[in-house]
Amino acid sequence: MEIVILIAVIALVVIGATGALVVTTRRRKPLPPPRRPVAPAEPQVGEEAAPPREEPRRTVEDVGLPGAPVVVEEPPAPTVPPLPVPELEVPEPTAGRLVRLRSRLSRSQTSLGKGLLSLLSREHLDEDTWEEIEDTLLTADVGVAPTQELVDRLRTRVKVLGTRTPDELRGLLREELLALIGTDTDRTLRTARHTAEDGTARPAVVMVVGVNGTGKTTTTGKLARVLVADGRSVVLGAADTFRAAAADQLQTWGERVGARTVRGPEAGDPASVAFDAVKEGIAEGADTVLVDTAGRLHTKTGLMDELGKVKRVVEKHGPVDEVLLVLDATTGQNGLVQARVFSEVVSITGIVLTKLDGTAKGGIVIAVQRELGVPVKLIGLGEGADDLAPFEPEAFVDALLG
Incomplete structure (x- = not known):
């Protein structure tokens, strides 16, 4: 009987040890404690001061005076080539310019000058011819009154002249046209200071x-x-x-x-x-x-x-x-x-x-x-x-x- 009780006690002890081992193997690992924010280190003196650290040092030349302008070196500006200056033109001199441009009057010359000389050179200057001369002058925009004045003067002078060679007629017509246009008129431009x-x-x-x-x-x-x-x-x-x-x-x-x-x-x-x-x-x-x-x-x-x-x-x-x-x-x-x-x-x-x-x-x-x-x-x-x-x-x- 005592042997049975002893075996039972030993069995209970073994079972208890095995259960404790199982419980121990299933227990979770504890979580790490939360990290507290570390306050910034305050300056310390004496024995509590931290050892000195190496810092870059500046010389006197590197330290600017208070209020002194800071000189910032800028990169050089790109060089822009200067714009070409336009050359001034030299106009033609005005003296004799109309003579040089005489060919530009060819259309007027054909209708007015040559037309009049051709009519005045006819063998017989009858009324029909004088009417054609008037029409030529009016077509050239001479105007009614100047046309009548020119025709009257031409009729009188041709009758007095008698002969009508081409050179004489040309000189006659030139004189009468210049008289109508006016050679003694002041045509200067007042452009001087x-x-x-x-x-x-x-x-x-x-x-x-x-x-x-x-x-x-x-x-x-x-x-x-x-x-x-x-x-x-x-x-x-x-x-x-x-x-x-x-x-x-x-x-x-x-x-x-x-x-x-x-x-x-x-x-x-x-x-x-x-x-x-x-x-x-x-x-x-x-x-x-x-x-x-x-x-x-x-x-x-x-x-x-x-x-x-x-x-x-x-x-x-x-x-x-x-x-x-x-x-x-x-x-x-x-x-x-x-x-x-x-x-x-x-x-x-x-x-x-x-x-x-x-x-x-x-x-x-x-x-x-x-x-x-x-x-x-x-x-x-x-x-x-x-x-x-x-x-x-x-x-x-x-x-x-x-």
Whole structure:
């Protein structure tokens, strides 16, 4: 019995040890304690101080003074080659320019000069022939009154002359045409710097006016070349503010010969631009100020009144020396109507006839002078830069007669 109890006790002890071993092998590992944030180390002194650490040291030269500017070395800027300076053009001298351009009058010469010489050379000058002579003159836009005057004088002189050799007829016709055009008329352009009434020196002021499409801006640019060729210094005023390209076009003309262009905002006040141009001309000591005005229909009262305003504003600096009316020679009698209206708004001092090389109406020179009582001072004989020539009656008539 005691042996049985002892075996039972030993069995219980073995079973308990085995269970403890099983429980021990299944127990989970404990989790690590949470990490607490470490406060930044505070500076310490004495024995608690940390050992010194190696730090980069700066010399006195490296330390900048308080408030001293910090010099930052910038990389060198890339080198940009300078823009090429446009070479100034040298305009042709104006002396004898019309003679050199004589061939440009070939169409007028054929219809007017040769036509008249052919009719006058007929063996019998009857009424029908004289009527043909009148028709030739009227077709060339000489005008009714000048035509009648010329025919009457030719009939009288031919009857007195008797013989009519070609040379005699040519000389006769030349004399009568020169008498109609006028050789004693003052055709000089007042473009020289002069002294004003208050004793100050001021440039000559030239206004260029006319209807749309006559070539005012181009004529103004060519006139600048004429003046530069004669030794004048020029300032251009782009008072045509209604047409966007007008100021650019005029500036291009000026840059070719070294003339500065004064311009304003698009659709700005043209009178203000003209005023500023004259002001700049006075400040720079220029010889001439050319003011290009906007083209306007002669039937538009408001635009014509504005042109008068431009002239009045410019005259605050002093009187306008020249008012040049640009007419298209191909418009014929309509050009005379335009001329009459413009002369009523601004006092015209001279006529510029353009496109005279492309028309058979060379007689417009006579008609427009008779209509306005002012001389033709310049004529345009082509689209070239130097195809604007001072009007010379003798050279013109010789070109017509061939």
